[in-house]
Amino acid sequence: MSSRSSPRPRGRFALMAAWSVLLAALFATAAPARADTSPTATPRTARVTIPPGVTAGIAVYDRQTGVFTEQSNIHMQFRSASVVKLLIALDHLWDHGPGYGLPSDDRARLDSMLRSSDDSAADYYWSQDGGSAIIDRMIPRLGLTDTADPPPDYPGYWGYTALSAADTVRIYRWILESAPTALRDIIMGDLRASTRCGIDGFDQRFGIPASFQQPWAVKQGWSGFGESGDCAGTTASAAAGRTAAAPDAGVDLTRPALHTTGTVGAGDRSIVAVFTLHPQDTSFGAAYSALDTLVRSLNVPGSVPRSGSWYGTWGSHVQVRADTTTSSQVLTRLPAGVEALIGCQKQGEEVTIGQYTNDWWAYLPLYGGYITNIYISYPDNKLPDVPVC
Template sequence: MTTSRTPLTARAATRAGVLFGAATTLLCTLMGATATAGTAGAAPGTTPSPSVAQAEIPAGVTAGVAVFDRQTGAFTEQVNSAGQFRSASVVKLLIALDLLWNRSPDALAAADRSRVDAMLRGSDDAAASHFWSVNGSGAIIDRMVARLGLTDTARPPSTHPGFWGYTALSARDTVKIYRHLLDSSPTAVRDYVLGNLRQSTRCATDGYDQHFGIAGSFDRPWAVKQGWSGFSSGGCTATATAAPRSADRERTAAGAVDLARPALHTTGVVGAGDRSIVAVLTLHPTGTAYGKAYSDVGRLTRSLNVPGATRPAGTWIGTWGSGVRVRAEATTAAAPLTTLPAGVEVLVRCQKRGQQVSVPPYVNDWWAYLPQYGGFMSNIYLSSPENQVPGVPVC
């Protein structure tokens, strides 16, 4: 089967711009080059903590980073680790631990256990709202701050008491939460909570692809609790249109936690024996697309020194288009496995010829295998100037 592609000079200007920027990124990746841009600026009203190592913070991104090696008992990364961010769904860890304080998971009613499972695996918001309401709302945070000795964590502002995702949280406090879970909580609680986090679903219950950051940067074993807020669509389903609540566009008083910019967080444990605890909390410029933030958090996470982590083989390549499907085989007749967030970077392990796909003026019969999805996408949607991506082996 033959393929053809119109010369760059004849392509639409928008497509050319996408290809140029992404091809530059691919070239840097293939050459082993890295570019560090932006700043790990402290959240307003906080004092930056010293850097242990130099994480690569993408331009325009504000980040709080902490990586703790449980084997040595030392941090390998700390950048703005005391900076306060709105927690988004990471607070569900505290909601779950509060529920299980002095209680075995086996003592939970069947309905509550089902809610916890959904809250930790699929980041289910309805489950979190239920527990937030019945267990005292902000009092949950007050109790957990005292129990775990958290220093940067605080209940949501008084203007938004029902918004559990507006709980203030830092990277270093997130590490404390995981250290408690791993080293101090009862075995049954530890195994239950981590067991759910190890079963994190790619598609969250609200239609967002939540396997960014840790889940995309490292091979298993890992266990993750992610968070996102302020985005309009997050892949996984072609019709995901969960708009941010109006309050997500607000900022409270000067010096308070930023409630305005889109937030995307990846937290969890990585490696055999849960050797490393990783917390990456980020804010992105207003209007940032989910796919771009997803890719930026991925680049940041991949730059970190994470002892015990195994990095997957392959080449990271940008994509273009929206509603792009990953399929079980290299043909559009194969069952779709998921839908990619628009413009996200993907890890390509190999490529092979399959069904010819046409998106005028482009025609391509090469398909890329994405190991983290266990399926194929048409190369026509890869941001590469060639139908067959240079440097990527044939399957």
């Protein structure tokens, strides 16, 4: 029986070595084009890490200075996936002022759609409120220039609505700077209460929440990874807005998509919109890790980066537990093959999986619990740069 963790790859180190040779070019400063979201932009002096094979549209807007600190493919259209739920919610609330009160069942549905990315709630509003007419109303209301309806052959697929990073910044700026207070409080309150797991079982803690300490508020989006994820304690729902494949119709509808959008910092200082497409057959965990790598490299004013060490993991349905024993409560499960932030490690129950045994456990601050070090992509039982809890 070996005391080594496993014959797995040297996750973080191999991954970083591969990505480091393909760093993205310097982002250009803002051109005076259509970006009426901001009058100017700050020049970049550092490189942003866009992993190989990833197509990204990126915008980071500093509301305190009124400039973009990051811009790349800012007007490129992506299928929105669940980010369009912002527009669906705004349209539904539009005529409910001044208090924007909703019947209790409707308010619960809206909260579930924004906090837990509930597709059945989005289906309900899309059907009730006119489908693509929702998008047609919201474009002039918010001054959107890159947003477009789903393709005519896919009228029920709200997730095929086209959005850009620039328009997403406009949406958040309208909510924060122009919306009535009651409406803003509903939307931003839900985004600050984003749940770890979506209703369909996908983990929502990628991108912004994985990279920065609170305060943050997020609306995430994913498409093309199947109908349900590994997150514990969830029940999969219909995924009409996300997973159906379709021929390319201008906006890419086939490559796996993973988006992180929202605000970061005290007073919602920075608005962040990152839309990404990944190579075909990319797993959710691999896309999750690639997006995290990208977001951690961004210049986001007001943000506080999370501290700890990032390591690759291996295995499917890896359980995150409340303590360092296999009998302790299961809090959630990791996306298969995802990179995980490790805050500290300590010895606990000895665990044997196959021919490998390890009594060290890693604490994952993003998940609030522990996994056995066996599932960490490092050849020794104890991690070298992680303190003891």
